[in-house]
Amino acid sequence: MLELISVSHVFTGPGGKALTALDHVSFSVPAGHLLAVIGAAGSGKSTLLSLLAGHQEVGGGTIMYRGKDTSEAPLHANEIGYVPASDDVLSPVLTVRESVMSALMLRVADQTAEQRVDRASHLLVGVGLENVATHRVSSLTLPQKRRLKLAVALVSDPSLVICDEFTDGLDAKSQSEMTALLKFTATDHPSRVVIHATQMAANLAAYDTVVILHEGHVCFHGPSRAVTHYFSIQAIEELYPRLAKRPASRWGESWMRHRDSYYDAFKLGGAIKAKDDEEEGNPTGHITLPANAKAKAPEDDGKPAPESAEELPPPPALPSVAAQAKHLILRRWSTFRRTQKEWLIQVGLTALAPAVAALLILPNDHYLSAVTSGDTSPAVLWPAAYTCAMGWFLMVVLTMAFSVRTAAREIASEWPVYHRERTGGLRPLAYLLGKLGFVLPVVLLQILLSALTVEVVTGGLPGFALARLLLLMVTGIAFTSLCLATSALSPSAERSHSRCWMLAFTNLILAGAVLGFPRVLGGVLHPFITAYYGWSGGMETLKDTPLYEPLTLFVRTWFPSPALAISVLWVHFALGVFVTLRGLKKRL
Structure with a gap:
């Protein structure tokens, strides 16, 4: 059913040096089979799984699945069930049942709610989690999380299940239970x-066959009972020290010489002898398999013959982008409501920020009232103009703060979850829309409440208030998009958070409110500065008031019209969306 033919893979290491992860790896796996891929760290296990899951293109050789070359006919996302090594691939605030239901919503189309509930119940019973179905993921033990990861991977009933270090780090009892679950x-x-890559050499008897990798070379492939005989060791615990005694290439060459003989013995049950004159501690120079090392022929293994590729039903279709995005939006709002610390911070910021802004404007509010009443004397006009400039600048600062607080960690904080769901068929566009459907309403609500609070407390700044409100909102939309892009390009939430604050600080310094650049220099810098268009476009709304002329005298920045400023801000938003989507597509 699955066959690897001389698969090799080379990647670029430090200093541009080419490093070989896999070197002419060849083996086949029949249907209904549980295969263990054993190897120490750096043996090529993760690279092999990545190639099988379609995360990377095969550098050399061929992977055949159901008689088709996967480079020409890639596997459908729902044909693969991928269980990653990380235990952070599950949302901690969802319940066990919700995690499975969410996976169903993202992977399997055209199912009724009743069908999803039945499928989720069946999977939870199968993996032994029906008693904790209503518990949150954060409360589960490590073995329970492993069971849930497997259940989530099986929602589409895949024919190829790939598990990375599924039993590693567990106690002996849990390892035995997890291996039995894989069987x-x-x-x-x-x-x-089912293919399980692990460093643990325990419970090998539960696997149908074992592939042993050492520095990218296949050193053995066959029944686990033959491992100790082939390597001339007394116990499986001696495997890694034994492998270290010879170069990996020598082990690979030795296996290639003896492979056909061993394969014949495993299939036909004949005792064999394999020449290995370089083995120490083996005076005869031969390895002899006892009679109980015979393997049944495929037609006698007692299992029903697998169906042909033509007879197998096609994998279930993936939901549309819109359906995936809708579910992600609803799920994110649900997790937001359940995360008390997160929504308390957002509520506090929404309440306190506009109050602080209003308090900073109030001491000079009488100058604005005087100008509104018709007093245009220099002693009133200049302080009023300065108050408008700095007051509006403060509103832009708050808008930047809302965007950073809401969007900076939004993507980078859940890379493991995204990787798992992307492997299962989640489209990057759907994920992006799901994020926009959460962060934009939060930011826009905060901007609206802040602007209304300042207008009510101060009695309103002169000029066209509706245009300024629209400018603030579009500024928030644009900068939130840029923060999402930064998050999509950052390896961690902490790195993204610091980068977004740096981006906001740079925006505010170069906006033109604090530093008035000459028009030539400003013309070069300002097209890249989101805050500039939010602030200067707001200043342009004062053009028909007495405050406009003083503003143009003490601020050397060119003021675009509100319409032009809004147009450029939408360009910034589109740029942020494009970069975010590119970052999501590369993160697999």
């Missing part, structure tokens, strides 16, 4: 292959 998963589907 059940392999036999529960007539045409399923």
Whole structure:
């Protein structure tokens, strides 16, 4: 069902040096099979799984699945169930049942609510989590999280299940239970292959066959009972020290010489002898498999013959982009409501920020009232103009703060979850729309409440208030998009948060309110500064008031019209969306 033919993969290491992760790896796996890929760190296990899951293109050789070259006919996302090594791939605030239901919503189209509930219940019973279905993921033990990761991977009933270090880090009892669960998963589907990559050499008897990797080379492939005989060791715990005694290339060459003989023995049950004159501690120079090392022929293994590729039903279709995005928006609002610290901070920021802004404007509010009453004397006009400039600048500062607080960590904080869901068929565009459907309403609500509070407390700044409100909102939309882009390009939430604050600080310094650049220099810098268009466009709304002329005298910045400023801000928003989407597509 699955066959690797001389698969090689090379990546670029430090200093541009080419490093070989896999070197002519070849083996095949029949349907209904549980395969263990054993190897120490750096042996190529993760690279092999990445190639099988379609995360990377094969550098050399061929991967055949159901008789088709995967480079020409890639596997459908719902044909693969990928269980990553990280235990952070689940949303901690969702319940166990909600996690499975969410995976169903994102991966399987055209199901009724009743069908999803039945499927989720079946999976939870299968992995042994029905008793904790209503518990939050954050409360689960490590073995329970592993079971849930497997359940989530199986929602589309995939025929190829890939598990990375599924039993690693568990106690002996849990390792045995997890291995038995993988065996059940392999036999529960007539045409399923389960591949488990692990550093642990325990419970190998539960696997149908074992592939041993050492520095990218296949050193053995066959039944686990033959491992100790092939490597001339007394116990499986001696495997890694034994491998370290010879270069990986020598082990690979030795296996290639003896592979056909061993394969014949495994299939036909004949005792064999394999020449290995370089083995220490083996005076005869031969390895002999005892009679109990025989393997049944495929037609005698007692399992039903797998269906042909033509007879197998097609994998379920993926939901549309709109359906995935809708679910992600609803899920994110649900997790927001449940995360008390997050919404308390947002509520506090929404309440306190406009109050602080209003208090800073109030001491000079009488100058604005005097200008509104018709007093245009220099002693009133100049302080009023300065108050308008700095007051509006403060509103732009608050808008930047809202955007950073809401969007800076939004993507980078859940890279493991995104990787898992992307492997399962989540489209980057749907994920982006899901994020926009959460961050933009939050930011826009904060901007609206802040602007209204300042207008009510101060009695309103002169000029066209509606145009200024629209400018603030579009500024928030544009900068929120740029913060999402920064998050999509950052490896961690902390790095993204610091980068977004740096971006906001740069915007505010170069906006033109604090530093008045000459028009030539400003013409070069300002097209890249989001805050400039929000602030200067707001100043242009004062053009028909007595305050405009003083503003043009003490601020050397060119003021675009509100319409032009809004147009440029939408360009910034589009740029942020484009960069975010590019970052999401590369993150796999």
